[in-house]
Amino acid sequence: MKKKMKGVIFHGIGDISLEDLDVPVIQHASDAIVKITLTTICGSDLHLIHGQTVVDPESPIGHECVGVIEEVGKDVTTFKPGDRVVVPTFTYCGNCFYCKKGSPSQCEKGGILGFGSIRGGLGGAQTEYVRIPFADMSLVKTPDSLTDEDVLFVGDILSTAYFALENVPIHPGDTVAIVGPGPVGLCVQELAPVFGAGKIIMIGTREFRLEMARKRGAIAINPKEEDAPARVQELTGEYGADVVVECVGTPEAFQISFDSVRKGGAVSLMGMWGEPVSVPLNDMVMNNITIFTGLVNCHRIQEIVDLIECGRISANHLLTHRMKLDDILEGYRIFENKEDNVLKIAITP
Ligand SMILES: [Zn+2]
Ligand SMILES: [Zn+2]
Structure with missing residues (x-):
């Protein structure tokens, strides 16, 4: 049997x-x-x-x-x-x-x-x-x-966060904005400094999750209370974030992401999309915006385990x-x- x-x-x-x-x-x-x-x-x-x-x-x-x-x-x-x-x-x-x-x-x-x-x-x-x-x-x-x-x-959400950051241009000192302080967004926050991020901005509506992001060093913005892209502009000398990582998968989160990135910056889309979203392609062309998206490649597991083992992330x-x-x-x-x-x-x- x-x-x-x-x-x-x-x-x-x-x-x-x-x-x-x-x-x-x-x-x-x-x-x-x-x-x-x-x-x-x-x-x-x-x-x-x-x-x-x-x-x-x-x-x-x-x-x-x-x-x-x-x-x-x-x-x-x-x-x-x-x-x-x-x-x-x-x-x-x-x-x-x-x-x-x-x-x-x-x-x-x-x-x-x-x-x-x-x-x-x-x-x-x-x-x-x-x-x-x-x-x-x-x-x-x-x-x-x-x-x-x-x-x-490590095998899923940390790999996804690594994938989101590994595949966009990001340089030491860059400002990274994250839309969605759920488990994936919080993993992106954890890994962003490893990729060189300076200022990290977390955008979300659930206070407990924003508080978690704040405790780990992010500047938190709640779009229910203030205009999130306008606040990102204010925090970045009126330019916008160098990199935005979207971790929600709704049209609203998509819009906030595109309105928060600077000209020549990059948007990494990690949300799962339940419905089609219209993409402002011409604005992206005119503003040199890079978009990255995809299903995570789980081939950085050893690197992530090493980062945890040496205390760089948790x-x-x-x-x-x-x-x-x-x-x-x-x-x-x-x-x-x-x-x-x-x-x-x-x-x-
Ligand atoms: Zn999963
Ligand atoms: Zn194969």
């Missing part, structure tokens, strides 16, 4: 449940089976549940976790059972057309955890065990000096709640409604 585990299944729009699932087994020589020791819920899970990201019904979900190697395929050379590992949201082969072109998130052989058959048909992360293809390429060891909580956000302040996997549906309810000043929930299988 197959071994069973608990895991979250997406049945259809607005419908998820915790089910008994088969424990995954090695399918290819480059696979590893990871026993998950800590997992969490991401804003992308909500987009998926609301139908803004297309995932086939009856798919396991969740894509942000850390764990311990349970078993490896015969070609895996970097890891052995018992090794603690950081799991990336996107797994990649390193060898296909897209990987060789430097776009591993579009890998033809890997996939995204918990995103159904259109993205590789992999298992989810909100469960007890997960099969990771191309383990040598995809996984990174967790240093002994770091806890699971220290590295829980994301532990995002952890506001802790609970057991058995209670994850309650966790989803809290996370969805942003109850109790929730930012991120550490969930233990």
Whole structure:
């Protein structure tokens, strides 16, 4: 009889449940089976549940976790059972057309955890065990000096923040404005100084999140209380921010981003867009604005782990709640409604 585990299944729009699932087994020589020791819920899970990201019904979900190697395929050379590992949201082969072109998130052989058959048909992360293809390429060891909580956000939201900053021109002393002080926006704030940011401005409407940003050194602006782009101009000698990172995915946030960037600056769009947005392309051309967007390439995990290990960045302040996997549906309810000043929930299988 197959071994069973608990895991979250997406049945259809607005419908998820915790089910008994088969424990995954090695399918290819480059696979590893990871026993998950800590997992969490991401804003992308909500987009998926609301139908803004297309995932086939009856798919396991969740894509942000850390764990311990349970078993490896015969070609895996970097890891052995018992090794603690950081799991990336996107797994990649390193060898296909897209990987060789430097776009591993579009890998033809890997996939995204918990995103159904259109993205590789992999298992989810909100469960007890997960099969990771191309383990040598995809996984990174967790240093002994770091806890699971220290590295829980490396494979997804910290990778996204790194990706947002790595792909726009940014120079020492630049002003970086972030629209959306949610978990991704706060990760961008954490990494921006590593990329050379001087002044960091956080724009958002939830006071608890703005307060978190202030505590970590940002100047906070609430667009409900003042004209955010005008305040950004005022803070930058009437020019605008050198770089704006958008982490919301609404037309309003998009507009604030474009109105806050200086001529010749860059806007990094990391929000997930539930609806089409009209883009002022001619204004961008006339003002030399660079736009960057895309699905995160999870190939900077080692660098991010190193930054945490040497104390340059930390994301532990995002952890506001802790609970057991058995209670994850309650966790989803809290996370969805942003109850109790929730930012991120550490969930233990
Ligand atoms: Zn995510
Ligand atoms: Zn590939």
